[in-house]
Amino acid sequence: NAINDYNIAIKLNPNDPEVYYNCGIAYYDLRKYEKAIYNYNMAIKLNPYYSDAYYNRALAYYDSGKYDEAINDLNMVIELDPNSTDVYNIRGLVYSDLGEYDNAIIDFNKAIELKSNYTIGDNNRGLAYKHKEEYDNAIKDFNKAIELDPNFSNGYYNRGVIYYIMGKYEKAINDFKKAIQINSYDSDSYYFLGIIYYNIGEYNTAINNFNMAIKLNPNDEEAYYNRGNAYYDLGKYDNAINDFNMAIKLNPNYANAYYKRGIIFGSKGEYDKAIIELNKAIELDPNIAEAYYSRGIAYYIKEEYDKAKTDFKKAADLGNKKAKENLKKLFNIDY
Structure with a gap:
C-alpha cells in the first residue's frame, strides 16, 4: 500500500527526490533490492548530494552482494558527512x-x-x-x-x-549459557555447547544441546551431523543413521555424513552398503583419508585384495597411519 501511494506521488510530482527515496526504503524493507536501487538512483539523480540516498543504496548493494558498489556509495556518504559513525561501521x-x-x-x-x-x-x-x-x-x-x-x-x-x-x-560454556539466558532462541549457542560436551565425552549432554539447536533451527545440517556422531559413539546406530540421513537431505553434498553412514553399515557387516556410502564420500571429497581406509577394510573382508591394497595406499598417502600398518601386516608391503 505504501509503495502504491509513493508511485501515485511520483506521478504527481516526478521531481521530488524524497518520494523516490521513501519508495526505495519500502522496496528495501520487502527485500526487493533492485527496485529499491532504482528508486535511490532516481533520488540521487534529482539530488546528487542526497547523503541518506547514497547510504541506503549502499545497504541495498551490500545485501545484494554487490560489495564494490556498496563501498563506492559509502565513500560518497563519508565525503558528504565525514562524521557518520554508522557509515564507517557498515563499510x-x-x-x-x-x-x-x-x-x-x-x-x-x-x-x-x-x-x-x-x-x-x-x-x-x-x-x-x-x-x-x-x-x-x-x-x-x-x-x-x-x-x-x-x-x-x-x-x-x-x-x-x-x-x-x-x-x-x-569459559566458553559459561559464555554460551549466558547468551542463552539472555536470548533463549540462540540456536548457535546450543550448537556450540553440544560440540564442547561432545569433545569432552559427555555425549548425552551434547545430544540434549543439539536437540535444542535443532528445535530452534530445524535446517541446521551441522547439528544433525554432530548429534549423529554423539549417537554413534553411544552405540545408538539407528539414531545416528537417522541424523546422518537428515544431514544429507539438507545438504546432499555432505561428504562426512556419507562417510559416517558407511562406517555404521560396515560395523553392521553390511559391506556392500558401506562401500556404496564410502564411494559417495570419496566422490564428494577425495581427501578423506579415513574413507579410503574404511573402504579398504570392507574390500579386504570381501576378499577383494587388490582394491583393498589400492585404498590402503591412497589412505596412507593422505596420512592415515593405520593404512600403512595394514599394508605391512596384511600384505607385507612397506609403504
Whole structure:
C-alpha cells in the first residue's frame, strides 16, 4: 500500500527526490533490492548530494552482494558527512565480507573514535580480529561490548566462540549459557555447547544441546551431523543413521555424513552398503583419508585384495597411519 501511494506521488510530482527515496526504503524493507536501487538512483539523480540516498543504496548493494558498489556509495556518504559513525561501521562490514580485515579494522576504529560507547563497533572489530586469528584482541573487544551492554547476547556468543577455538571450554560454556539466558532462541549457542560436551565425552549432554539447536533451527545440517556422531559413539546406530540421513537431505553434498553412514553399515557387516556410502564420500571429497581406509577394510573382508591394497595406499598417502600398518601386516608391503 505504501509503495502504491509513493508511485501515485511520483506521478504527481516526478521531481521530488524524497518520494523516490521513501519508495526505495519500502522496496528495501520487502527485500526487493533492485527496485529499491532504482528508486535511490532516481533520488540521487534529482539530488546528487542526497547523503541518506547514497547510504541506503549502499545497504541495498551490500545485501545484494554487490560489495564494490556498496563501498563506492559509502565513500560518497563519508565525503558528504565525514562524521557518520554508522557509515564507517557498515563499510567495515563490507570489507570484512571481502576478507579485507585490516581495512575493516581501520573503519571500525574510526566508528569507535566517533562514538566511544559503540557496542556494535567493538563487537564487529572483535569479529575482524577473530578472522585474523588475533584472539586476545578479539576478546578485549567482546569484553568491551559486554561492558557497554551486559545484555548484549552476541557479545557473549562471540567471546564463547573464541574461547572454544582456544580450547578454554569452561569459559566458553559459561559464555554460551549466558547468551542463552539472555536470548533463549540462540540456536548457535546450543550448537556450540553440544560440540564442547561432545569433545569432552559427555555425549548425552551434547545430544540434549543439539536437540535444542535443532528445535530452534530445524535446517541446521551441522547439528544433525554432530548429534549423529554423539549417537554413534553411544552405540545408538539407528539414531545416528537417522541424523546422518537428515544431514544429507539438507545438504546432499555432505561428504562426512556419507562417510559416517558407511562406517555404521560396515560395523553392521553390511559391506556392500558401506562401500556404496564410502564411494559417495570419496566422490564428494577425495581427501578423506579415513574413507579410503574404511573402504579398504570392507574390500579386504570381501576378499577383494587388490582394491583393498589400492585404498590402503591412497589412505596412507593422505596420512592415515593405520593404512600403512595394514599394508605391512596384511600384505607385507612397506609403504
